[in-house]
Amino acid sequence: KNQVEQSPQSLIILEGKNCTLQCNYTVSPFSNLRWYKQDTGRGPVSLTIMTFSENTKSNGRYTATLDADTKQSSLHITASQLSDSASYICVVSQNTGGFKTIFGAGTRLFVKA
Amino acid sequence: NAGVTQTPKFRILKIGQSMTLQCTQDMNHNYMYWYRQDPGMGLKLIYYSVGAGITDKGEVPNGYNVSRSTTEDFPLRLELAAPSQTSVYFCASSYSKGRTTNYGYTFGSGTRLTVV
Numbered sequence: 001k002n003q004v005e006q007s008p009q010s011l012i013i014l015e016g017k018n019c020t021l022q023c024n025y026t027v028s029p030f031s032n033l034r035w036y037k038q039d040t041g042r043g044p045v046s047l048t049i050m051t052f053s054e055n056t057k058s059n060g061r062y063t064a065t066l067d068a069d070t071k072q073s074s075l076h077i078t079a080s081q082l083s084d085s086a087s088y089i090c091v092v093s094q095n096t097g098g099f100k101t102i103f104g105a106g107t108r109l110f111v112k113a
Numbered sequence: 114n115a116g117v118t119q120t121p122k123f124r125i126l127k128i129g130q131s132m133t134l135q136c137t138q139d140m141n142h143n144y145m146y147w148y149r150q151d152p153g154m155g156l157k158l159i160y161y162s163v164g165a166g167i168t169d170k171g172e173v174p175n176g177y178n179v180s181r182s183t184t185e186d187f188p189l190r191l192e193l194a195a196p197s198q199t200s201v202y203f204c205a206s207s208y209s210k211g212r213t214t215n216y217g218y219t220f221g222s223g224t225r226l227t228v229v
Contacts, residue, residue, distance in 0.1 A: 004155070009153075034217060034218075041222075041223070042222050042223070043117070043203050043205070043220030043221050043222050043223055044156075044203075044218070044220050045220070046217050046218065046219075049217055089155070089156075091218075101158070101218075102155070103148075103155035103156040103157075104155050105153060105154055105155045106155065
């Protein structure tokens with residue numbers, strides 16, 4: 001069964017600290033993996049997208065990694081800010097078109113001052 | 114360039130009522146989608162469309178209908194609202210070239226629907 005599992009479910013960190021969110025998937029055949037940030041009451045916004053041949057992608061303080069062999073991805077947030085408080089969603093697409101996409105349940109990150 | 118616009122933002126329905134959630138995009142994307150997001154769960158695909166005049170069922174289509182008469186608009190219809198349809202609904206669009214290339218989703222801000 002095609003699944004995307006994220007851990008932890010929620011995380012609390014102090015402002016200025018780093019953190020890493022995990023995503024494991026069993027989606028096959030693999031097309032790409034994306035990380036989205038979803039602020040409370042808003043739609044998800046894309047942070048990074050990686051294809052099979054890419055193992056790291058950065059977007060400012062966000063760095064995503066992909067290990068296609070072990071089917072794992074991580075999102076590392078450096079020097080966290082209060083505005084980083086949000087849900088982070090891992091999304092994996094199959095190699096059959098744009099509608100074959102599986103969403104993880106997300107990791108809820110709380111950054112405290 | 115507004116992206117994906119959804120209306121309304123909030124709605125309360127009584128059981129058995131019907132309503133249409135509106136979605137429009139101005140990016141000339143060919144693909145459009147409707148998702149629902151239940152608390153603590155990942156987004157589930159309700160319906161999608163690969164172009165004007167073409168729609169297909171997603172993972173959880175029961176109780177919903179869609180139409181795609183233009184590239185820009187993709188309304189979602191609930192005919193007989195049930196408490197199980199209480200959720201947050203997101204419309205999204207993307208540009209896809211063929212069946213294997215997708216350039217990522219743009220999401221609307223969501224519609225919070227409560228059925229009582």
